[in-house]
Amino acid sequence: MTIALPPLQSPEAHESLQPTNWLRYFSFSLDHKVIGLQYIVCGFLFYFVGGALAGVIRTELATPISDFVTRETYNQVLTLHGTIMIFLWIVPVVNGGFGNYLIPFYVGARDMAFPRLNAVAFWMIPPAGLLLISSYFIGGAAQSGWTAYPPLSLTTPAMGQIIWIVSVLLLGGSSIFGGINFIATILKFRQPGLKLLQMPMYCWAMLGTSILVVLSTPVLAGTLILLSMDIVAHTGFFNPSQGGNVVVYQHLFWFYSHPAVYIMVLPAFGLVSEILPIHARKPLFGYVTMVYSILAIVVLGLVVWAHHMFTSGTPPWMRLFFTIATAFIAVPTGIKFFNWIATIWQGRIALNSAMLFSCAFILQFVFGGITGVALAQVPFDVHVHDTYFVVAHFHYIVYGGTVFVIFASIYHWYPKFTGRMHNEHLGRLHLVLTVIGFNLCFGPQHWLGLNGMPRRVAEYDPQFTFMNQLSSVGALLMAISTIPFLINVIGSIWWGAEAGDNPWRALTPEWLTSSPPPVENWKGAAPLVHEPYGYGTEPGLVDLKVATGSDLWRNS
Amino acid sequence: MTSTRPAVAVSSTEIEHAANDHNSGHAEHPDLRMFGLATFLVADGMTFAGFFAAYLTFRAVNPLPEGAIYELELLLPTINTAVLIASSFTFHRATKELMKGAMGACRGWLLTTALMGIAFLAGQMYEYFHLPFGLTDNLFASTFYALTGFHGLHVTLGALMILIVWAQASQPGYFTPEKHFGIEAVELYWHFVDVIWVILFGILYLL
Numbered sequence: 001m002t003i004a005l006p007p008l009q010s011p012e013a014h015e016s017l018q019p020t021n022w023l024r025y026f027s028f029s030l031d032h033k034v035i036g037l038q039y040i041v042c043g044f045l046f047y048f049v050g051g052a053l054a055g056v057i058r059t060e061l062a063t064p065i066s067d068f069v070t071r072e073t074y075n076q077v078l079t080l081h082g083t084i085m086i087f088l089w090i091v092p093v094v095n096g097g098f099g100n101y102l103i104p105f106y107v108g109a110r111d112m113a114f115p116r117l118n119a120v121a122f123w124m125i126p127p128a129g130l131l132l133i134s135s136y137f138i139g140g141a142a143q144s145g146w147t148a149y150p151p152l153s154l155t156t157p158a159m160g161q162i163i164w165i166v167s168v169l170l171l172g173g174s175s176i177f178g179g180i181n182f183i184a185t186i187l188k189f190r191q192p193g194l195k196l197l198q199m200p201m202y203c204w205a206m207l208g209t210s211i212l213v214v215l216s217t218p219v220l221a222g223t224l225i226l227l228s229m230d231i232v233a234h235t236g237f238f239n240p241s242q243g244g245n246v247v248v249y250q251h252l253f254w255f256y257s258h259p260a261v262y263i264m265v266l267p268a269f270g271l272v273s274e275i276l277p278i279h280a281r282k283p284l285f286g287y288v289t290m291v292y293s294i295l296a297i298v299v300l301g302l303v304v305w306a307h308h309m310f311t312s313g314t315p316p317w318m319r320l321f322f323t324i325a326t327a328f329i330a331v332p333t334g335i336k337f338f339n340w341i342a343t344i345w346q347g348r349i350a351l352n353s354a355m356l357f358s359c360a361f362i363l364q365f366v367f368g369g370i371t372g373v374a375l376a377q378v379p380f381d382v383h384v385h386d387t388y389f390v391v392a393h394f395h396y397i398v399y400g401g402t403v404f405v406i407f408a409s410i411y412h413w414y415p416k417f418t419g420r421m422h423n424e425h426l427g428r429l430h431l432v433l434t435v436i437g438f439n440l441c442f443g444p445q446h447w448l449g450l451n452g453m454p455r456r457v458a459e460y461d462p463q464f465t466f467m468n469q470l471s472s473v474g475a476l477l478m479a480i481s482t483i484p485f486l487i488n489v490i491g492s493i494w495w496g497a498e499a500g501d502n503p504w505r506a507l508t509p510e511w512l513t514s515s516p517p518p519v520e521n522w523k524g525a526a527p528l529v530h531e532p533y534g535y536g537t538e539p540g541l542v543d544l545k546v547a548t549g550s551d552l553w554r555n556s
Numbered sequence: 557m558t559s560t561r562p563a564v565a566v567s568s569t570e571i572e573h574a575a576n577d578h579n580s581g582h583a584e585h586p587d588l589r590m591f592g593l594a595t596f597l598v599a600d601g602m603t604f605a606g607f608f609a610a611y612l613t614f615r616a617v618n619p620l621p622e623g624a625i626y627e628l629e630l631l632l633p634t635i636n637t638a639v640l641i642a643s644s645f646t647f648h649r650a651t652k653e654l655m656k657g658a659m660g661a662c663r664g665w666l667l668t669t670a671l672m673g674i675a676f677l678a679g680q681m682y683e684y685f686h687l688p689f690g691l692t693d694n695l696f697a698s699t700f701y702a703l704t705g706f707h708g709l710h711v712t713l714g715a716l717m718i719l720i721v722w723a724q725a726s727q728p729g730y731f732t733p734e735k736h737f738g739i740e741a742v743e744l745y746w747h748f749v750d751v752i753w754v755i756l757f758g759i760l761y762l763l
Binding site: 221 | 588591592595598599601605606607609610617620692698699702
């Protein structure tokens with residue numbers, strides 16, 4: 001085998017190439033921890049843009065007529081909201097952000113397998129995001145939703161649609177580069193002696209996610225290239241008036257975009273699997289079944305895409321196959337949920353912000369999963385297709401499933417990121433506001449959808465006014481809930497108590513170094529952790545009087 | 557039970573070295589660039605798979621308008637296919653010469669491969685100019701140009717990369733029988749482009 005020798009550099013030369021102060025967060029840094037935080041902070045900036053757009057949507061929908069923005073603007077706003085939230089917030093943060101920060105620790109490496117590719121992948125995101133947002137100011141953004149279904153995307157103004165395609169292609173490329181990096185790091189960069197079935201669960205989640213990214217994102221890229229040829233060169237791939245076929249676009253689009261849901265939630269599953277054992281002081285229940293569940297979700301996730309197309313004239317055999325395959329996904333997902341419940345069962349639970357957000361995730365995501373199984377059934381799906389029921393289900397999955405986990409993970413790893421403890425009171429206030437606001441915002445939308453309110457329309461029947469206003473109040477609460485969060489994460493950098501190396505007394509490798517960790521992760525050799533979830537098996541860890549996470553932050 | 561132990565056994569001199577600039581543990585690591593490239597080619601192959609799936613569905617579901625031509629002249633594309641397949645073998649010869657350390661012969665075979673790639677592109681250009689249909693004439697025409705064009709883009713990049721490693725190989729010691737990632741990577745890519753063409757030729761010209 002060929003051996004690559006890194007160039008020998010003196011420490012001075014190393015420092016001159018890579019800034020070590022705060023400037024490194026604005027540089028083309030190759031340090032996986034810097035890149036991880038770049039992803040997370042950049043993602044949050046786009047989250048606030050996408051959230052403001054959601055605010056515009058809910059303000060518009062507070063009244064049945066379109067009086068706040070015009071219908072064209074509303075279409076642009078909902079397209080930008082969806083695209084930003086998926087491609088610039090959730091996918092980069094749960095994959096690139098936490099993945100880059102944690103995976104090298106978990107495999108016992110000094111960095112990712114391809115540090116330069118890693119930095120390139122990150123730095124593709126801000127330009128792509130700014131390009132997407134800029135389209136609103138130069139001739140109007142795309143109006144065809146984040147799905148860009150033809151012929152709608154062929155008949156709306158071409159400029160915005162083309163910018164949207166270029167932006168999504170850049171983000172897809174970034175995602176593929178990240179996926180290649182994660183696969184190589186997890187499979188080939190493990191320290192000697194670390195077996196696959198000893199890796200922390202987040203590694204398995206990221207491995208499964210990256211396989212989905214590498215297999216499905218290129219198909220979206222190819223599809224969007226064909227779509228852009230339809231728009232620019234007037235070919236007729238997806239244009240029925242030129243003999244084209246719109247359903248082919250839907251098949252190809254959902255071949256990526258259904259796995260995209262797992263690209264968003266599998267990493268969240270992995271993060272929750274890291275957080276729960278630590279704050280319940282118990283080993284992760286059913287490690288091996290968790291691993292096989294992830295792999296089963298990866299395989300099944302690739303063969304269920306057409307359940308988004310039950311009203312697209314799909315033949316009966318296709319409906320049957322995709323209904324059954326979709327229902328099957330509930331099995332591995334259910335195994336994971338029971339494992340999490342068994343993990344916290346009879347544990348010494350520290351009800352801190354990280355744990356509370358994780359528990360809220362379990363509740364919200366189960367609800368989204370139940371409506372998901374319902375939507376897999378063709379008769380029900382045909383009834384509620386393209387109504388607010390789908391909007392509600394989707395937001396319970398991606399907000400209840402992923403954004404709750406992102407907040408839990410921020411609170412859990414904040415001491416590691418900054419070396420300071422966050423404020424628990426503000427964290428719990430954030431939780432309460434988020435849970436109430438979230439359920440108030442998206443709960444009523446189930447009712448709206450069942451009663452026939454269509455999605456993606458700026459005006460609606462006045463009989464739906466009250467429920468929509470309730471939903472808008474919920475959205476306002478969600479907006480307010482980010483205030484304590486922002487005060488907490490920004491203020492605690494200066495005012496937070498010293499966290500120490502390992503405030504949660506965790507066993508996973510990222511806690512076995514200083515906070516924040518040094519360049520190259522460990523001074524000296526990397527620790528080899530055989531049992532990342534061995535809580536309660538060592539006497540020092542069984543002594544719960546000293547070792548619950550909640551006591552620790554109170555004492556500090 | 558949690559146990560920690562150093563990742564690699566280090567000699568005492570290396571420990572001193574580590575104490576100076578905490579460099580321990582990353583003295584050497586396996587070269588993963590070929591693995592990364594192979595993963596990327598899987599992704600690239602999925603792009604083509606999407607195109608193939610779209611094309612085959614169009615063929616099966618969407619009837620072409622009356623009088624549309626989709627029977628293609630086969631002579632030139634068959635010669636082109638033979639040239640491209642042969643170029644995979646000439647590249648393989650180049651790598652074999654490289655492993656023997658015969659850089660002159662290696663460069664000769666590399667240049668031959670690049671010229672065969674360029675000949676393929678020239679043949680495809682000639683075919684484009686003499687086809688009886690244009691890009692927007694019908695669904696088959698659009699798909700034909702999109703697929704062959706996207707593949708031609710890959711051949712163009714491949715030929716350029718072969719010329720780059722050919723130029724690099726003129727420096728003595730740039731590639732050795734032990735260290736030759738550039739040539740190895742371009743070879744894998746070239747074989748990939750070749751395999752894609754064989755599938756493409758099968759479904760586009762013969763089917």
